[in-house]
Amino acid sequence: MTEPKEGPSVFVYTEVDWDNPLASAAPGTAPPRTLVEEARKTGARRKKIVQGEGGFFMNRSSLPPGFRIPPHQHSHNEMLVVLRGGCRFDDEQGELGADDTIVIRAHTRYGFTCGDEGMEFLTIRVGDATVSLTG
Numbered sequence: 001m002t003e004p005k006e007g008p009s010v011f012v013y014t015e016v017d018w019d020n021p022l023a024s025a026a027p028g029t030a031p032p033r034t035l036v037e038e039a040r041k042t043g044a045r046r047k048k049i050v051q052g053e054g055g056f057f058m059n060r061s062s063l064p065p066g067f068r069i070p071p072h073q074h075s076h077n078e079m080l081v082v083l084r085g086g087c088r089f090d091d092e093q094g095e096l097g098a099d100d101t102i103v104i105r106a107h108t109r110y111g112f113t114c115g116d117e118g119m120e121f122l123t124i125r126v127g128d129a130t131v132s133l134t135g
Helices: 033-042
Strands: 044-049 057-063 067-075 078-089 101-104 111-123 131-133
Touching: none
Parallel strands: none
Antiparallel strands: 044 057, 057 111, 067 111, 067 131, 078 101, 078 111
16 A cells, blocks of 8 residues: 555555565565464464554464464564463563553563464554564
């Protein structure tokens, strides 16, 4: 979608395709190939809904029960908003359930495992963040 010079940018969820992270990522922003391939096998997926319009980036992700996001960090602050299900973080961040939100500052190492219901969540950033695995 092309951003208008004035007024809102509208995104219809059903009209946004599920992402192919290896094909769509800007240089340095793609997740590791092994993680993408594992995600595909388990049914994990995401939609890159907002891609810089108004300075925002927003993904919606759907992860199956027990899916593991390994420890990693991003180059931008991010906010995760859980829509359904939940997860347990590896370190001191604790657990998140439906309707919970966490703000993770840039360069903070974190990983998590989805609970018995899996997890659907939004990731909101003010930049197209790079990702690096950290352990």
